[in-house]
Amino acid sequence: xxxxxxxxxxxxxxxxxxxxxxxxxxxxxxxxxxxxxxxxxxxxxxxxxxxxxxxxxxxxxxxxxxxxxxxxxxxxxxxx
Amino acid sequence: xxxxxxxxxxxxxxxxxxxxxxxxxxxxxxxxxxxxxxxxxxxxxxxxxxxxxxxxxxxxxxxxxxxxxxxxxxxxxxxxxxxxxxxxxxxxxxxxxxxxxxxxxxxxxxxxxxxxxxxxxxxxxxxxxxxxxxxxxxxxxxxxxxxxxxxxxxxxxxxxxxxxxxxxxxxxxxxxxxxxxxxxxxxxxxxxxxxxxxxxxxxxxxxxxxxxxxxxxxxxxxxxxxxxxxxxxxxxxxxxxxxxxxxx
Numbered sequence: 001x002x003x004x005x006x007x008x009x010x011x012x013x014x015x016x017x018x019x020x021x022x023x024x025x026x027x028x029x030x031x032x033x034x035x036x037x038x039x040x041x042x043x044x045x046x047x048x049x050x051x052x053x054x055x056x057x058x059x060x061x062x063x064x065x066x067x068x069x070x071x072x073x074x075x076x077x078x079x080x
Numbered sequence: 081x082x083x084x085x086x087x088x089x090x091x092x093x094x095x096x097x098x099x100x101x102x103x104x105x106x107x108x109x110x111x112x113x114x115x116x117x118x119x120x121x122x123x124x125x126x127x128x129x130x131x132x133x134x135x136x137x138x139x140x141x142x143x144x145x146x147x148x149x150x151x152x153x154x155x156x157x158x159x160x161x162x163x164x165x166x167x168x169x170x171x172x173x174x175x176x177x178x179x180x181x182x183x184x185x186x187x188x189x190x191x192x193x194x195x196x197x198x199x200x201x202x203x204x205x206x207x208x209x210x211x212x213x214x215x216x217x218x219x220x221x222x223x224x225x226x227x228x229x230x231x232x233x234x235x236x237x238x239x240x241x242x243x244x245x246x247x248x249x250x251x252x253x254x255x256x257x258x259x260x261x262x263x264x265x266x267x268x269x270x271x272x273x274x275x276x277x278x279x280x281x282x283x284x285x286x287x288x289x290x291x292x293x294x295x296x297x298x299x300x301x302x303x304x305x306x307x308x309x310x311x312x313x314x315x316x317x318x319x320x321x322x323x324x325x326x327x328x
Contacts, residue, residue: 043211052156052208055148055201 003049004080007071010044011064025064051076082110083309088162090114090154092145092202093172095122097271098221101297102169102304104129107136109305114158116141116172145172145198155205165209167308170199170220170243175273177233188235195239196246203250203261211257218254219307220247220263222319227265228328240265244319251317260316262307267323270294291324 001009011022015032027033033041042058045051049071053061057070071078089106093099094115103115107130115138117123123140130136139161143150158165173195176187199220210216225233226240244263251261268274268285274294275282286294300322306312307320 043208046208047212052152052159052205054152055204 003078006048007045007068007078007080010041010048014041014044022064027062045071049076049078051078082108083305083311084167085110086112087166087308088112088114088158088164089167089169089308090116090141090158090165090206091169091171092116092198094126095119097273098266098269098297098300099169099171100126101301102171103138105298105301105305106167106308107134107138109309110134111136111167111308112162113138114141114154114161115139116143116145116154118142118144118172145202146193148201151198151201151205155202155209159209164213165206166213166216168202168206168210168216168218169304169308170202170218172198173221173239175233175236177236179232180234183235191235191239192242195236196242199243200246203246207254207257207259210254210259214258216259217308217312218250218259218261219304220261222247222263222265224265224267224321224323224326225328227319227321230328247319248317255316260307260312262312262316263319264300264303264307265319265321265323266295266300267321267326268294269300269322270296288328289324289326293324295322295324 008019008022012019015030015037027038042053046053061067061070068080072080084106089111091099091103094103095117103113103126106113113136115123120142127138127140130138141154141157143154145151174191176191178187203218206218220243222243223240225237226244229237247261247263254261268289303320303322
């Protein structure tokens with residue numbers, strides 16, 4: 001599975017939304033992406049990419065796009 | 081069959097005192113062990129002993145618990161090695177203090193960095209693995225002075241009081257994930273840390289212990305075995321005193 005597909009699936013499965021809602025999606029835009037949902041998303045991403053994210057990055061993960069930027073950092077090495 | 085058969089356990093500060101004795105008892109009960117210390121090579125004698133005596137699957141991890149990236153790497157190595165973490169014992173800590181009026185900022189930061197902030201960080205990291213498996217036991221080391229306070233030990237008392245409070249908070253937050261969080265509050269335990277205060281002072285303090293003897297590291301380790309094992313499967317958010325009925 002391509003990394004983008006894995007990334008999208010983490011959002012889709014955690015928040016139970018469709019792919020067309022992903023672009024531009026921000027933290028707390030939808031009810032499911034609250035603080036508890038956020039930790040669920042992080043757990044899904046860590047599992048999908050076999051990584052462990054830094055706390056600062058978890059806090060900075062404020063949108064669908066920002067998340068891609070964070071995971072692209074060298075320490076995580078996820079290429080989109 | 082041991083109480084901790086096949087449980088993957090991580091004990092911080094296992095190089096001496098309570099941490100070392102806990103590693104021995106966990107090994108005796110069949111645990112798979114990750115033991116940590118900050119001083120490279122300091123765990124070699126313990127590792128050799130556990131392998132020879134109990135045939136323990138034991139891995140040393142050398143890192144400073146106050147460094148978030150190093151702690152993360154340690155948890156990652158547990159994940160890569162065994163894919164799970166059943167028990168975390170947050171044992172690493174320091175006892176430093178001064179009288180009111182002579183408490184410097186460095187002392188404050190050093191004590192809280194290790195005794196409190198590192199513990200919170202380790203809980204956050206362990207939670208990543210434990211939440212996925214929907215189980216786990218986290219055990220923190222508070223102190224009788226964290227619950228009662230002690231003259232001349234304001235900073236240490238405050239740090240261990242914080243450990244008691246964060247244990248209760250974490251227990252509430254993590255219970256829905258199947259993770260138990262408890263702490264022990266040792267009294268006068270016969271470790272190098274205690275010996276450093278001198279024999280006269282020890283004898284003076286001993287008068288306040290109704291059982292009339294110092295606690296031994298194994299007295300603490302035995303309670304930690306209970307909290308790590310499934311025997312305590314419905315116990316969480318507790319601070320268990322191990323003090324021989326002492327008063328401070």
